[in-house]
Amino acid sequence: MSAYMITYFLSDTCGCGHDHEHNHEHNHEHIESSEDNIIAKIKSVGAWAHFMPEAYLVKSTLSAQKILEELKEVANTGDILFVTKTDAESCACQNQAVIDWLAK
Numbered sequence: 479m480s481a482y483m484i485t486y487f488l489s490d491t492c493g494c495g496h497d498h499e500h501n502h503e504h505n506h507e508h509i510e511s512s513e514d515n516i517i518a519k520i521k522s523v524g525a526w527a528h529f530m531p532e533a534y535l536v537k538s539t540l541s542a543q544k545i546l547e548e549l550k551e552v553a554n555t556g557d558i559l560f561v562t563k564t565d566a567e568s569c570a571c572q573n574q575a576v577i578d579w580l581a582k
Contacts, residue, residue, distance in 0.1 A: 482561050488532075488553075529576050
C-alpha cells in the first residue's frame with residue numbers, strides 16, 4: 479500500500495463549455511460534480527487524511543494514475559487534479575501529525 483497526496487482546484491463552471499454569466503437560451507446537459515463528489519471519491523480510494531483545505535492524503539493499493547482516473551469520473555472539465563506518491567521520509571510538514579500519519 480502506498481500513500482498519495484491529492485490536491486485539487488475546482489472550476490466554477492459546470493464543465494459544459496457555456497458562459498453562465500449572461501442570460502440566453504441554450505440546450506445542454508449539465509455535468510453534476512461538486513466538491514462533495516470529489517471528496518467522496520477521494521475517500522473511497524482508501525484510508526484518508528484531510529490535511530489542507532483542498533488537499534488529502536490517502537493510503538491505497540491503487541496507483542496515482544488509477545486514482546486520477548477515478549477522480550476524473552466526477553470532475554468537471556475545468557477542474558485541476560493532482561495526485562503524487564509520497565511517504566514520511568520524502569516530505570516535510572509543519573504539522574508533525576501529518577508525518578506521523580504517513581509513517582503508520
